[in-house]
Amino acid sequence: MFETIILMLDATIRVATPLIFASLAGMFCERSGIVNIALEGKLLAAAFVGAATAHVTGSAWLGLLAGIGISVLLALLHGFATITHRGDHVVSGMAINILAAGLTVTLGRHWFHQGGQTPALSGDARFAPIQLPGAEAMADVPVIGLLYSELISGHSALVYLLIITVPLAWYVMFKTRFGLRLRAVGESPAAVDTAGISVVRMRYSAVIICGLLVGIGGVYLSVAQTAQFIPNMSAGKGYMALAALIFGKWRPFTALAACLLFGFLDAMAIRLQGVSIGDFAIPVQAIEAIPYVLTVFLLAGFIGKAIAPKAIGVPYTKERE
Amino acid sequence: MSQAQVPAWVSVALLPAINVFAAFLVSALLFMYIDISPIDAIKVMWTGAFGYAEGIGYTLYYTTGFIFTGLAVAIAFHAGLFNIGGEGQAYIGGLGVGLVCLTLGEFAPWYVVFPVAIVVGGLFGAAWAFIPAYLQAKRGSHIVITTIMFNFIAASLMAYLLVDILKPETTMATESRVFAASSWLPKMHEMLSWVGVSMSASPLNLSFIFALLCCLLLWLFIWHTRWGYEIRSVGSNPSAATYAGISYVKIVIIAMLISGMLAGFFGLNVLQGELHQIKLNFVEGFGFTGIAVALMGRNHPLGVLLASLLFGFLYQGGAELSFEYGVDRNIVVVLQGLVILFSGALEHMFKPSLERTYLKLFAKKASPSEGVA
């Protein structure tokens, strides 16, 4: 029993990792007042470019760079549309999602002739699980052994990267000048502008950070969690991350918790597939839907209240409409 | 305010045209990159979509779907609501239509089933929109997010129903049994043959007429009834609406119910009209594309109609493309993405330069009028 729990949690970490990167990314974007439903598309694009580059260069790290690169590009496109040209945030986001879905497969097929998949990655082209020192040895030590060898050890580098990313994100957001200005831009751009800070620059830097973080999440999908890109492999994780972000009330640690919760539910759903308690088969769909239902409950204010940044989604303009 | 000097058609017709053109231009590059001559491609798409009766049939068949989801988004927009839930509402609405066909359809003819399906489909769609609407109105939960969530919930629900309930033992595909043929909506070519015109078979069916009717009715509703007035008031200034005795809660819910209803009609075309059985994911993103349709159509029923036609063309033309060239179907998805990007998200990009050039060229006499103050 204890073992299965450990294994569940272990799976939870693997499943939650991309969600965490994505929702941290979303946090920076939305805190600056830019709605970001384009997380999905960026995850997908980064996953593709990451895997493709890793395959061609044989280096997972180059793959990571390339993946981040593309998702930053998409983020800039989002900024170009929403900040520079005051386009509708949601529409721009959708456009990017659809573009990513189409382009990844089209180019993938053109380059690799495998129906949009990239060839399987192996060796250095992939972020293999890292066995922490002594994991093997400790494996048989009762409780801690299992904890250490299964839960703590044996994840890919990107997972361990989270250990610094989350606190860092928190520090930047709440303890630095940059964070203060970022939050201000999301609440009242006019105030920031009159304070002599460039709203445009703030928001662009926000979307860039967003692209960077979500890029890591995307590469994780194709270069760490699995060993190749599969068409549409983001499969709604971007939206799930958005849900987690809101569930976490636009704060890093609570968002982290939400991601882990959602990840756990997912891990559970995977294992409960086709499983039936007695002769009553529990519909997995029910479990799969829990994160979304929970989020709705939260938004309904039944579980605390999630208040979005005030100026979110409103293009900033000096001219009166 | 500079618009004042530029005639309406520039921003209403010319600008969107330019945007779409830009989208095509960019995708042309992509086509060339994967060694397909864009010229041939567009030729194939055009003839495929409008060149022959069956093609037109398919184009209009897709158009019908977009009209429903596009109108759904548009009406919500007028109430200041962003309904991203079209996907889910269409899905659930389709369930309603399907259930009517599966039950009533067994013994009643289509002309009895159709009206009932309209009502039930509309109700189901509206019901699915109700909860997000209620939460927005009463508890201020952001409707964009709630509707996204409801899309996923709808997907899970439908998967469950199709897999565990509606799917007959015999089939393995996740789909319901086929409706009784008597309940199928008459196809356009059948109806035409009744009046002696012959047209080759296509999925285009009666619901197309119904869709056009919806455009007309919605236009009247929004700009020529007091309820439309109330919806637009709430959409542009809620507190003023409250002052005027217009109930925010009531209007938000009404607008979303109508929106959900329109999305719910989607199933008429696709299920009762063409597939004749409930299938997994039969909405296939039409709900999302509806947002782009509404945007390009400037939330005006006529605009929505035209935008739907464009997307119908993209779908059918794209199918034709992959049929003729065997090129990857996803390239069409890219094209759609670009259209949404340029005519949705970047709609204002060319506006200033366009207006400037227009004024340079034609409007020498138009001297700026004095301040209105």
Add this chain to the structure above:
Amino acid sequence: MIHAADFAIKLEKIDKRFGSVHANRSIDLAIPKGTIHGIIGENGAGKSTLMSIIYGFYHADSGSMQVHGQHYQPHNSQEAIKAGIGMVHQHFMLVDTFTVLENIVLGAEDGWKLEDSLSAARKKLKQLAKDYGLDVPLDAVVGELAVGLQQRVEILKALYRGAKILILDEPTGVLTPQEADHLFTILGKLREQGTTIMIITHKLREVLAITDNVSVMRQGAMVEHVVTAETNQEQLAELMVGRKVLLQVERGEAKPQAPLIEVSKLSYIDSAGVKRVKDISFNVRAGEIVGIAGVSGNGQSEILSLLSGIITPSSGSMTLNGHTIDAESHYNPRSIRSIGVGHIPEDRHKQGLINKFAAKEAYILGYHHLEQYNKGVLQDKQAIEQGCQQSMEKWDVRPADTSLKTANFSGGNQQKLVIAREMEQDPDILLVGQPTRGVDIGAIEYIHQQIIHSRDAGKAVLLVSVELDEIVNLADRIIVVFDGAIVGEVSAEQADEQTLGLMMANIVPEHIKNNRAGR
């Protein structure tokens, strides 16, 4: 002839267009150091625009500026701040969810670490607060502060950035006499310290009270510069509007009849659980104007909302035109209108109008459901068009263009449109809130006359205003509220700024004690 360098700021031929609107027409302006300079003008005269140009928020299309003799051409507010210019905007520029401290530090942080900036600022602000009597709770969340305090935060912001030139756009529009006076003493202190101050206002009384010089704008142009000591309200008013205006509307004796509004023990508790209105009782009779005076935020807004049906009472009851309404009865603004109540809202931007709508659409707001505007299920566009056209001419709304977007009418004309709409329905009861806020005196005169007329036409008028002289000018009886409760009532004769000021601070002078509200 004063030397250029003695001017804190000097403008030459500043010109600015917004699309077709010529907001500023080659403006010349020179302001001596260490003076308070008033800028007055009608709505849309271009005052805010000019200030925004000086502050680097907008860019002039042409013209040049000098600050302390130096050539000055700001590309953004940052440069303006560097040049020692600070601005308090008409609509505050604050982050509601931030604390006062965070708001002040924003944009003027030293170092990338927040903690340092905040602690440093805390010290510096303590000092400033002492020097100018500008004390504000530094750790309070701005959104929860009263407007008066929020404005102080704005001023602190400017001073914290070392402003030597301070621009205030309609600073007293939202203040009460007390708050305004406090502001003026602060400004006085600032002037002593050598700060130069530019203040935009619609209130001539204030201009005369505190400024050294006044510049008058009309339709984007600078029409006159005068030394305050050598001018008077009438002259300024004439300069602004370009014609003579009566500042004191003369009104005859009121001939009150039966009460049309009877309020008894009315209370309202808001969603936050705060008791906004504390069982008040009063009445308004046909043919009289009852004014409600009080520091803004002391319940008068809620009283209007209660009477107009926007919110429902928690307890008590009110009788409007014979219909009794209490906490149980179901009613809303529409049903209230239907029993002959007209409501001119306090804030035309938020409530009275819909900026996107054409005048004719805004004109039926609240009455759109009446048969006169509908044919069966469809609207009667013709009837609406005609109705609006006639009223616009009758009420002299300029321009009388029924399809012009409401946003593009000037404040005053927007207000006239609202008043026309409400009065044209010829209600027996008229609820009037801040009828002339942000409206230039040309329009004020006209609006005041109309309110008097409807009184004489036998309507019961309830007037809520933070402008004391407005209340004193119009009301036959004045009820003073404090913290949601009625402090007392004074008749027009007894009313004077001083008495009312005291009562607004919840102090009831002896000679008032004996008369009682709601007789």
Add this chain to the structure above:
Amino acid sequence: AKPAVVYDTAGKFDKSFNEAVFRNGVEVFKKEKGVDVREFEPQNEAQREQGLRRLAGRGFSPIVAVGFNMASAVEKVAAEYPDTQFTIIDMVIDKPNVQSVVFKEHEGSFLVGALAAKVSKTNTVGFVGGMDIPLIRKFACGYEQGAVYANADTKVLQNMTGSTPAAFADPAKGSELAKSQFSQGADVIYAAAGGTGLGVYQAAKDAGKYAIGVDSNQNHLQPGTMLTSMVKKVGAVAYSTWEEGMDGTWQPGIKALGLKEDSVDWAQDEHNASLITPELKAYVDGIKADIISGKITVHDYMSDNTCNY
């Protein structure tokens, strides 16, 4: 005859049986007969029919429809074009102009099941299915029988990935399921899950355990840890359909193809040669012979929708 094929919406590169049709059917046919085969990949439900109709309308025949998802579309279009020949794979449609081809996957699965049990050191083998439908349970059931036949006290862990077609393209889930089965002691896992299998094979590689491929020969995907693949020769079927079409021997009706017809089999190539000792090979081939000769009868789940053998 003008041969044509309509793939499932999964696309012809699904690393699974659509791809098998493409590589071992279309490409081979083109090469050997020099006749072009018109292909179509529908991108939405409506286009399944559209594709068939267009092909039939243009006189293509025989038309191969790949996968059970095509059933309803074929049913309709076949009725509209009575003289066009249709062949549907993995589904039975009773029409005078439709040939229905189904495979005895249970027989092939029996072989690999037996092999798995023999190789397993933990007496625990795993099965990861794609979409939870009778067809996949048929694989599972045959596999289970084989494993038990080879070693009566073998434990067979079974998981399905999902209940919708998406379950055929979710490697992440696949590897999760594999990981959990490994942790429960399995050391050989048979994946009948299309693209999802790729995750299973990867997980096996990472864990240094064995995996068994499906449909086409997938041994090359992870050489060294791919024990074998249960090949299902859909390509050959498509090929013969077109061939029959050309020399007029095409017949409607039901074809049930198994080991006897050499339509299902276990894959042996250079990639798994090192893993298959002569004894193993002999053992498995022995069972194969017994099944063909009828000495061993393998229960077909779909015959009664149960796995009681």
